[in-house]
Amino acid sequence: MKEKKLQPNVYPTQYEKHVKIKDGTRVLLRPLKWTDEDLWINFFYSLSSVSKQFRFLDRHRQLTPEIIKDAVQIDYVNHFALVAIVKENEQDLMIGVVRYRLDPPPDSASIVGAVLDDWQGMGLGTKMLVHLLHIMIEQKIRKVHGDISLENRLMLRLLDQSGFKVIEKDSAGVRHFEFQLSVKY
Numbered sequence: 001m002k003e004k005k006l007q008p009n010v011y012p013t014q015y016e017k018h019v020k021i022k023d024g025t026r027v028l029l030r031p032l033k034w035t036d037e038d039l040w041i042n043f044f045y046s047l048s049s050v051s052k053q054f055r056f057l058d059r060h061r062q063l064t065p066e067i068i069k070d071a072v073q074i075d076y077v078n079h080f081a082l083v084a085i086v087k088e089n090e091q092d093l094m095i096g097v098v099r100y101r102l103d104p105p106p107d108s109a110s111i112v113g114a115v116l117d118d119w120q121g122m123g124l125g126t127k128m129l130v131h132l133l134h135i136m137i138e139q140k141i142r143k144v145h146g147d148i149s150l151e152n153r154l155m156l157r158l159l160d161q162s163g164f165k166v167i168e169k170d171s172a173g174v175r176h177f178e179f180q181l182s183v184k185y
């Protein structure tokens with residue numbers, strides 16, 4: 001049987017795939033690479049202030065070398081990120097990023113993600129999340145958790161409709177959620 005377990009710092013080609021979003025655009029979903037630094041910085045600065053606020057919850061108003069390094073230098077085992085890439089004027093453009101970090105290892109992880117505003121509402125966030133959850137299941141992650149701003153009505157609704165048995169706790173303007181990843185998903 002093919003080895004599915006991710007190896008530290010080994011780029012997992014097996015998780016590359018193309019998807020089509022609602023307007024017909026073909027998008028490459030692939031693990032993030034260390035060489036994606038410029039694409040990621042461009043992605044960060046292209047997010048609207050609202051999307052940035054919902055994604056980073058008031059952290060990271062300005063980028064620092066430490067934040068960039070933390071975002072890009074992932075090891076694929078403790079920290080995994082999936083990016084969405086389209087071609088624009090023959091250049092790669094990063095239009096979405098979803099990621100998880102083991103917290104605590106080995107089988108719990110936090111998740112976060114964002115799609116550039118111009119590309120939202122076309123099914124990309126859902127496709128990225130489904131692919132990420134599939135990877136997490138293959139990596140034997142059992143518990144998923146994260147934080148959503150109480151102002152982020154769309155995400156709160158999506159969480160309620162997700163079909164997962166979600167445990168929620170609100171504090172300081174943020175809803176903390178957790179759910180078990182079942183192999184049936």
Ligand SMILES: CC(C)(COP(=O)(O)OP(=O)(O)OC[C@H]1O[C@@H](n2cnc3c(N)ncnc32)[C@H](O)[C@@H]1OP(=O)(O)O)[C@@H](O)C(=O)NCCC(=O)NCCS
Nearest residue numbers: 051054055112113114115119120121122123124125126155
């Ligand atoms: C949350 C986010 C990643 C979703 O990405 P997306 O590509 O827009 O998601 P999708 O197109 O797959 O849409 C998911 C659902 O939201 C709905 N939706 C998306 N944008 C919407 C909008 N502007 N208004 C109403 N509904 C919307 C879609 O109809 C879909 O619902 P459905 O499954 O019932 O059809 C994106 O909105 C985003 O980046 N937001 C800012 C950052 C953030 O909130 N991150 C989450 C916390 S870490």
